[in-house]
Amino acid sequence: MHTFINRLNNLFAFTVIVFAVLTIGVFLSTYFKQYHETLRTTANKSIVKHMIDFLVNRKKNDLGILQLDLDMYLNSLFDWNIKELFLYLIAE
Template sequence: MNTALSRVNSVFAYNLTTLAALAVLVFLSTNFKDKTLETKISVASPKVRFDIERMASGPERKDYGVVKLDIEADLTDLFDWNTKELFVMVIAYYETSKTDINQIVLWDKIIQRGEPAKITLNQAKPEYRFFDDGKGLLGNENVTLQLSWNVIPHVGRLPLVYSNTYQIKFPTNYISGAM
């Protein structure tokens, strides 16, 4: 004869199996959906200035990129019944003589379910400073900006999706004055 503990264990195992099967069905229903969208990103008149920071070894010169971001993206179509939130970011990629791969996150935003998913920024300052640890921005003609996002689901994998790119050519002269 079954004891009360045995019956509780059977009900728990049945419910756990049912929830796992439902989670797999939710994953399969949204996993193969295309998560790419057409977006626009641009920068008007990028500039480079230098900042001197005192380090333990003495003053060191660092390039600081001055950019104003223009972003236009409608990410509403990325939300479905399995999407919890979006993590959207603008990443700058560039090469210098010292390092082959440099990546800097300039701007990011978390868009949760129920919030407006349209992004419109005009002449916006980046949230994070665009520093290079040497003189890698001055005269650099191959800085690429890219808008990308993580679709954070309730169940399933966490894809990182890349959108359109935008090339920046930094000038060969430093500017002075306030940022």
């Protein structure tokens, strides 16, 4: 007859294996999905102003003011495990 510790060890080993298989399944369910979406941007208004910097030698600095119109459809990026998206815009 098996002791209590042997049965507890078997139960623990079984649960670890089940969790490992579930973790691999979760990983494989989203690894091959492509998370890319197209974005359409238009610049409605762009203004460049010359501002005087009062801290350093009163040099003129450029101040750019942009008004952008972003049009994107991001519903396809949400999956069963994505709850929040972090978006950033890079200007060159």
